[in-house]
Amino acid sequence: MKSSVAAVVWSMIYLLLLLSLLTPLRVLTPFFLIVPGAVLFASQPFRTFAMCIIPVALILAIVNPLFLLPMAYFLIPALIMGRAYKKSVPAFHTLMIGTGVIIAEFLLLLLLATTFFHFDLSHYIRQIVTEMVAPLQDMANNNPLTQVPWDDSATQNIADVTVLMIPYALIVTSFTMAVITHALVRPILSSMGMAVPKMKPAREWRLPRALIWYYLLAIIIEWIANGSGGGWATTIAANLIPLINICFxxxxxxxxxxxxxxxxxxPVLSFVFAGIVLLIHPLRIIGIIDLAFPLREAITRSKR
Structure with a gap:
């Protein structure tokens, strides 16, 4: 009985989240849309899951059939992550699977939109950036205190950089969505009596040492990009280096x-240090040293 009530509640939450796309909350809602589907699929038999999802789809079709598209988009990673939770897949692998599915879906949609509707993502983003920057450009040019006028070339440079960083933004956004989903779904499923693997404690986070070589390769590519004045090297360097810096x-x-x-x-100091690292990015050099040298082992030995 409790399971049935929970299923109904989560289907209602799913419907409300989807309907919130009609409101200004649509800026935040996508980051939480995978959660209800993952909870339902992981905690319910497939028959019950389908009986919860079909009414939601019917209501959306009545309100606006177009809302079935975001429902389907976010339902796919929900199914895959929910299946991973059912099979007790390690938490990090579940995050990577969810991230990969979201990225693959975006690329597929972009391919379909480009092929059948002649959609140009770079042109669309340039247009959005130009519209957003226009008020700031007017303020800068009309302000007598401004020493250097803001011309159209400056706006074009901002648009070019934004387009260049599309892969980086896609990867970070997809990973953030997967992390938020896991952070919410795991305790929810645990409260339902399901054994869901946790992420390793933060003190055990250690990335592959090969990341240093990738970083050196990215720097070399950046040098090539600076000499070539653009092209594939510029795109790779502009996206790879920030991603590796996040890892550090x-x-x-x-x-x-x-x-x-x-x-x-x-333990409070752990979060204080974490906040300082997030605010002062050059401190990532400590992470590089920790990868390159046995820093933690030295601390353990000195403690003895």
Whole structure:
């Protein structure tokens, strides 16, 4: 009985989240749309899951048939992540699977839109950036205190950089959606009595040492890009280096959690250090050192 009530509640939450796309909340809603589907699929038999999803689809079709598209888009990663939770797949693998599915869906939609509707993503983004920057450009040019006028070429440069960073934005957004989904779904399923694998404690976060070689390769590609003045090298460098830097930030946070745990300091310091690392990105050098040298082992030995 409790399971049936929970299924109905989650189907209602799913419907409300989808309908919120009609409101200004649509800026935040997509980050949570995978959660209800994953919870339902992981916690219910397929028959019950289908009986919960079909009414939601019918209501959306009555309100606006176009809303079936985002429902289908977010339902696919929900099914795959929900299946991973059912099979007790390790948490990190579930995150990677969810991220990969979201990216693959976006690329498929982009391919279909480009092929059948002649949609140009780069042109669309340039247009959006130009519209967003236009008020700032007017303010800068009409302000007597502004030393350097903001011309159209400056706006064009911003648009070019934005287009260049599309792969980076896609990967980070997809990973963020998967992380938010896992962070919410795991405790929900655990409260329902399901054993769902946790992420490793932050103090055990250690990325592959090969990441340093990837970073060196990215720097070399960036040098090539600076000499070539554009092309594939510029695109790779503009996206690969920021992604690797995020990895170094994660490694640095993991190191500080390890340090606090090894020294038996107050756990609050772990979050303080993490906040400082997020605010002061150059501290990621600590993560690079932690990858390149046995820094944690040295701390453990010195403690003895």
């Amino acid at each position: 930030v994660i490694q640095t946070i993991g190191f500080f959690f390890f340090l606090v745990h090894a020294r038996k300091w107050s």
